[in-house]
Amino acid sequence: MQTKLVFVSQQDGQEIPTVQFLSPEGEFSTSGEWEQYLPYVNRLTESDYLKFYRDMARIRRFDNEATALQRQGQLGLWIPAIGQEAAQIGSGYGVGPNDHIFPSYREHGVAITHGIDLMSILKMLRGVNHGGWNPDETRFHLYAIVLGSQVLHATGYAMGVNFDGNVGTGNPDVDQAVITYFGDGATAEGDVSEGLLFAAINKTPQVFFCQNNQWAISSPTKSQIAVPLYRRGEGFGVPGIRIDGNDVLASYAVTAKHMDDARAGLGPSFIEALTYRIGAHTTSDDPTKYRSNEEVEHWKARDPLLRLETFLRKQGVGEHFFEDVKNSGEVLAEEIRAATFALQNPPFENMFKHVYSEPHPLISEQLAWLEDYEASFESEGHVAHESAPDEIQGSYYGGDAS
């Protein structure tokens, strides 16, 4: 007998139906309640299951390594996603090869399902750049640090997909959809509401994927919402569903189905993935100040990785597979570590590049000034300062040009 995950709304005490195929005990259930999603689960092969596990374990090992690198001063900040691997890997693989993804800033798991080099993320958190990958090529757009801002970009992009006629043709090479990720905290931002409204009005091919990890830094979900999040889109005309975000099968199947529906022209939908942020908000945070150990332990027992491992072992997946995954995780951690140590500081010119796409006199002038200023140290027999901006004093412009 499987444990059926049941959640209780804070408002009216009613049970909230939640899509789940894999119980916390690692039992698979094919109960008919969610039959529209079953074909998506049933089409998964053994290698898909193993791929899900491998990626979830890989991203967790990466996450732990990144925290260690931050603690050693190699990164300015780290943003852990531990506990959210099923929500991210499952949904990431539910996104098609022509679709576009608009992440927030914790979607490291989604990133690896679409080929983003993990060092691109670490470079950003080390302070080498602000992103810098090509969103057109990767279809995984840049991390958005201003909460909810990316939801409007996703909606505008999806409006463009509509205008271009890349919806509802039935041709898988033509049809496209857009998925945007955001957290429970971001749902309070007006941009999320405006995104839902513009999406509904324009019937965009779009999925709103909300990872409800239950904590917005130190604020619990109950202090931020009065009605369960999966219902947030209803009033705007965007239907919603809640899934067990720690069940990779539910995450994959529901995302894949809703993205298919979006591509087919059925309009936008909202998925609330109920999960839990096992780690801190970021490495600057101390979660022991605002939540109990009991709560964290409760959710550790519902760990998405452990759940999938239990299931796979019951299916007869042998120890050698888990050993292999563990070893490749260690190799990844070593590679990440070495690559982080090898990262070069950016040249000062980078600050002036790409402020504009086209030439701008103020930028050219200030770059020329800084070049001269830096060169002046060398001509005086000193080595140029690595952190030149701290040294700048006075005017950029060098006084009267007369």
Add this chain to the structure above:
Amino acid sequence: MSNFVDMPIAKAINAGLRKAMADDPKVLLFGQDIAELGGVFRVTEGILGEFGPTRIMNSPIAESGIVGTSIGLAMRGYRPVCEIQFDGFIFPAFDQITTQLAKLTNRSEGFLKMPVVIRVPFGGGIGAVEHHSESPEAYFAHTPGLRVVSPSNPNDAYWMIQQAIASNDPVMFFEPKRRYWQKGPVNLDEAPLPLHSARVLREGAQVTLVSYGPMVTVTLQAAEIAATEGISIEVLDLRSISPIDFPTIIDSVKKTGRLIVASEASNFVSVAGEVAARVAEQAFYHLEAPVLRVGGFDVPYPPAKLEELFLPDADRILDAVDRILAY
């Protein structure tokens, strides 16, 4: 032989938008009440009939949504032109403009271009209620990544809106709303200047008078009156607020030795202040007198019955001319 047509600024912007839309199918217009109504100032009147509802769309009343979705459309390869209904209503979009639109090219290290134009009717003098008469251009000029321009006459309006749409960078396009129905000749064949060049509107010898947008008309009036008193004023129209065409200003100041900067915006931390600072840095030894600013007072834009006192007029500018010549 150039083809000149007389039209007011509102019609010149309308004609410029139509030209840009005809030239490039990726140009879309997006904003509140702009389709059937043609916008509250009728700047987009008739465009729905000519181009249809796939090219000009009414948006919900949500300025952040208008700009945020326009960013997404630009990522998709479109060139959206947004209309913000009034200057004082732009602030719900301030976050999307300053943290996203202005920075996405930089964040992506050049992979993303942001060819988005935001049209903003701005400035006072129309007897309006609160939030309908403001001059917020300095907020945007202060933000790296944005370009900020303001035409003062129909010919510039016609050409600058097309140049703004053609730019791969985001452009804030401030329209002088109290001059919308001021007529002038538009040369339909030839652009007068690049988007970011200032223009010497009237040559003079004793004082350089710089302004932009709705204030240009006032500075020309002041120069005309001063001429009857034997005072020779050189009038410059900045046209572009970011970047500012400093060489044209510096050349003029080197000739006249005196500079007055006039605008409707409050003086404190203003575009006028930036012009004054740059002239002090680059033409200090040419100045015969301190740079003076003639602007709005540093108070919230007043109720309509007081706006004539708030807005600089020709007399206020001539008062500054007297002071600067007395040095």
